[in-house]
Amino acid sequence: MISNAMKPFVNGSSQIRAMIEEGKRLARIYGAENVYDFSIGNPGLDPPQEVFDAIDYINHELDPHYVHSYPSNAGFESTRKAVADDLNERAGGDYFDAEHIIMSCGAAYSINMINKCIFDPGDKLAVFAPYFVEYGNWALNWGAETLVVPANEALNFDPDAEALRELLVPEVRAVMLNNPNNPTGKVYSIKALKAVGDVLREAEEKFGHTIYLIADEPYRELVYTDAKVPFPCDYYEDSLIAYSWSKSLSMPGDRIGYVAVPKCAEGHEELAEALIIAGRVLGGTNAPTIQELIVERCLKCRSDLDYYKRNARDLYEIITGAGFEAIYPQGAFYMWFKSPVPDDKEFVNAAKEERILLTPGSAFDGPGWARASFSISNETIQRSREAFERLGKRYFG
Amino acid sequence: MISNAMKPFVNGSSQIRAMIEEGKRLARIYGAENVYDFSIGNPGLDPPQEVFDAIDYINHELDPHYVHSYPSNAGFESTRKAVADDLNERAGGDYFDAEHIIMSCGAAYSINMINKCIFDPGDKLAVFAPYFVEYGNWALNWGAETLVVPANEALNFDPDAEALRELLVPEVRAVMLNNPNNPTGKVYSIKALKAVGDVLREAEEKFGHTIYLIADEPYRELVYTDAKVPFPCDYYEDSLIAYSWSKSLSMPGDRIGYVAVPKCAEGHEELAEALIIAGRVLGGTNAPTIQELIVERCLKCRSDLDYYKRNARDLYEIITGAGFEAIYPQGAFYMWFKSPVPDDKEFVNAAKEERILLTPGSAFDGPGWARASFSISNETIQRSREAFERLGKRYFG
Numbered sequence: 001m002i003s004n005a006m007k008p009f010v011n012g013s014s015q016i017r018a019m020i021e022e023g024k025r026l027a028r029i030y031g032a033e034n035v036y037d038f039s040i041g042n043p044g045l046d047p048p049q050e051v052f053d054a055i056d057y058i059n060h061e062l063d064p065h066y067v068h069s070y071p072s073n074a075g076f077e078s079t080r081k082a083v084a085d086d087l088n089e090r091a092g093g094d095y096f097d098a099e100h101i102i103m104s105c106g107a108a109y110s111i112n113m114i115n116k117c118i119f120d121p122g123d124k125l126a127v128f129a130p131y132f133v134e135y136g137n138w139a140l141n142w143g144a145e146t147l148v149v150p151a152n153e154a155l156n157f158d159p160d161a162e163a164l165r166e167l168l169v170p171e172v173r174a175v176m177l178n179n180p181n182n183p184t185g186k187v188y189s190i191k192a193l194k195a196v197g198d199v200l201r202e203a204e205e206k207f208g209h210t211i212y213l214i215a216d217e218p219y220r221e222l223v224y225t226d227a228k229v230p231f232p233c234d235y236y237e238d239s240l241i242a243y244s245w246s247k248s249l250s251m252p253g254d255r256i257g258y259v260a261v262p263k264c265a266e267g268h269e270e271l272a273e274a275l276i277i278a279g280r281v282l283g284g285t286n287a288p289t290i291q292e293l294i295v296e297r298c299l300k301c302r303s304d305l306d307y308y309k310r311n312a313r314d315l316y317e318i319i320t321g322a323g324f325e326a327i328y329p330q331g332a333f334y335m336w337f338k339s340p341v342p343d344d345k346e347f348v349n350a351a352k353e354e355r356i357l358l359t360p361g362s363a364f365d366g367p368g369w370a371r372a373s374f375s376i377s378n379e380t381i382q383r384s385r386e387a388f389e390r391l392g393k394r395y396f397g
Numbered sequence: 398m399i400s401n402a403m404k405p406f407v408n409g410s411s412q413i414r415a416m417i418e419e420g421k422r423l424a425r426i427y428g429a430e431n432v433y434d435f436s437i438g439n440p441g442l443d444p445p446q447e448v449f450d451a452i453d454y455i456n457h458e459l460d461p462h463y464v465h466s467y468p469s470n471a472g473f474e475s476t477r478k479a480v481a482d483d484l485n486e487r488a489g490g491d492y493f494d495a496e497h498i499i500m501s502c503g504a505a506y507s508i509n510m511i512n513k514c515i516f517d518p519g520d521k522l523a524v525f526a527p528y529f530v531e532y533g534n535w536a537l538n539w540g541a542e543t544l545v546v547p548a549n550e551a552l553n554f555d556p557d558a559e560a561l562r563e564l565l566v567p568e569v570r571a572v573m574l575n576n577p578n579n580p581t582g583k584v585y586s587i588k589a590l591k592a593v594g595d596v597l598r599e600a601e602e603k604f605g606h607t608i609y610l611i612a613d614e615p616y617r618e619l620v621y622t623d624a625k626v627p628f629p630c631d632y633y634e635d636s637l638i639a640y641s642w643s644k645s646l647s648m649p650g651d652r653i654g655y656v657a658v659p660k661c662a663e664g665h666e667e668l669a670e671a672l673i674i675a676g677r678v679l680g681g682t683n684a685p686t687i688q689e690l691i692v693e694r695c696l697k698c699r700s701d702l703d704y705y706k707r708n709a710r711d712l713y714e715i716i717t718g719a720g721f722e723a724i725y726p727q728g729a730f731y732m733w734f735k736s737p738v739p740d741d742k743e744f745v746n747a748a749k750e751e752r753i754l755l756t757p758g759s760a761f762d763g764p765g766w767a768r769a770s771f772s773i774s775n776e777t778i779q780r781s782r783e784a785f786e787r788l789g790k791r792y793f794g
Contacts, residue, residue: 001607001664002671003517003570005539013674046461055456055687064443068648105502105652105681112680116538120400137678141513142402173400210398251465253686255502267398274399277410281534283509284502288685289650290452 009137023357030355036384038372039357041182043250043333044311045303045375051249054297058290067293073286074276075103075258079296083258086299091231095262102275103287105255107218107244111138113259113278114174114214114240117271119144124171128159130183130336130366132216135176147172151366157184157327157336161195168203174212175200179229180219180331183364183371185312187227187330190235197236210238210266218244218257219332221302224309227330237264240271245295247333250303256291308333311374311381318385319372322392333375336361339368340395350394354387406534420754427752433781435769436754438579440647440730441708442700442772448646451694455687464686470677472500472655472684476693480655483696488628492659499672500684502652504615504641508535510656510675511571511611511637514668516541521568525556527580527733527763529613532573544569548763554581554724554733558592565600571609572597576626577616577728580761580768582709584624584727587632594633607635607663615641615654616729618699621706624727634661637668642692644730647700653688705730708771708778715782716769719789730772733758736765737792747791751784 002010019039026035058067074080077098084096104110119125121143127135129151136146147167152160159177177196179188200211215232220243223229232239241260246252261272279286312329319326319337326337339347344360344367351358351370361369374381399407416436423432455464471477474495481493501507516522518540524532526548533543546564549557556574574593576585597608612629617640620626629636638657643649658669676683709726716723716734723734736744741757741764748755748767758766771778 001515001668003513003515003520003539005517006514006671006675009674009678010671013677042466047465051465052456052461055452059449059452059456064449068444068448068650069439070649105685108682109680116400117403118398118400120402123400134678138680141678142400252467253465253683255682255685271398274403274407277406278403280410281406281531281538282679283506283535284681285505285652286650288502288652288688290687291685 110242130364158192184336185329223331322388323396507639527761555589581733582726618645620728719785720793
């Protein structure tokens, strides 16, 4: 019944499913409050008050026909204009007009729109390990394979431009870059990003075709240190931005994001037109209208950074205090720390015995490490201290 | 910059675009009130009051974390259960449990989810002309070609089961069926549907594999005569239902629908699982949550049928009064009428000179006919009378 093309997606999905089921099983046995679930990617906060106010306004003050009928496939003109203006202001340049912004139902959908426009079967997408494995599925939807640039611990998990240079082949049409990063919680250094830009420009010259950098930026606003997240065009012109308000407004269920095609990107006009068509023929048709109108009114709103900042600090203290080696999270809401044994799945299973749920690094092509998502209550983090101490004692005595 | 795979989608899109631009151009010249735009597919009504009440309830009474964070990819359990119960009640049988309903961002997305699960490159989708041409794009997304069963005027545009039988080849994995129909406004006769079911069962036997009937049903509730829209399983077991609330609640911008996999369909358990994964890896991730919670509360609400009924009656009277041969609309919100010249594009251009905007039948693989969408104000329909009379005089004197 299921197509051969679909089977690898189904098979690849069982691991995630098993993890979710295991979390539920433990919660049933020990009570949800006694399970320390660091495996989830749901923002731990409610959306800011402005979101609720915007919904009231949209529901009561705007023309219902405007709100609920089809907008153009690319989204409301006013929303696109507001997003373009806001991006120009933040990037400090004239990068976007309204027609360079195509509204979408989230960053995952944005990336599929991009992939559909640029990949032919046999093409390749380069990714920097560790990386979110769905990138591979979203490329495979359009027949493209994933080329993994190995993680480089010596670079403290910055993207390894030299390794990229060695791996690049003519089939590579795009490079995925997620900054701030899931799963490492890194904000990539500007030096590393510039090096990636240099390698890609050199490769464009060598291979004679455009290579797009797909900047997956749902965590752009979630930064807890003084690290800067540069605007992609600052280090590479042929950049396409996939954004979602899932994290910045704590509303992932709402499915609202965009693709932004800056004027500095090769073929930006043709590509923006094609992206609109891709958004339609993929079946999404348009981004949901209530949500477009919400974000148009909440472009300056942010989630409570202090919440994540405190969680980052406290979890880092607990995990390193228990003897583990961890990278201090600069952004996103993940802590990346070293498995005390080479087999990170074995380690994650040991943690489970202490009712700590983690995601093995190998699920991100980053074996030997583990990811703890700290988008949970600070109270849960505090209560996990003893469990982490017991887990540490197993390895460090 | 654009992939070869994407090019046919871009090229095919220019015709629709040209029509929209032409409508805007005429409105600029003559004023929007002097252009009779029968080319649009937007519902002419506002959503029923219950939708606005539901939004207030969701925004003020429900736990914000529940509303705005990720539900499971298939949607809220309560929404799926409510939809399953409602469908069972209406179909008069035990066809669905919650796990047979996968929420989606609209019928177009539902069909893409289905297509991704069942098509391998080289497979075929059979469609009955005239048909919505996006069906072809949604199949082509997954490498499947479209096999067109020609329109049969002698059958009054009912699906032609005998023609289907002659065209069926082993590569056909699915047949698309849109009832009530866009563009004909037909509710297919039960006799014709049963004949289609018989042909498909026979073909499954002959070719030794399942052939799914994809029932695209966004217009299920929009019926103006006593014609019945049978539940697909009543005439064919291996049916999958793609639904959207775009028309029944007049909220197409909101992007909310489902795939329903009845228990009578071969492989329903495996398929329902695969559909959830398809919905995720296509990038939609989940249907938008506010909208899931709206429809859960509005399952018994309907758009104002009298509005469409009156428009159907009045437009039929105007168009036939001007001398044209038309099919009386039984459902959806389209009137299908005969071009007085074989070249329907020439006819549509002549209509444009009278400021009447129509869609040529050939845009639906139904040459020699034209489609008038009557989801517009009754006043506009009334004001179009003289323009139709002038248009009729050009051909009938």
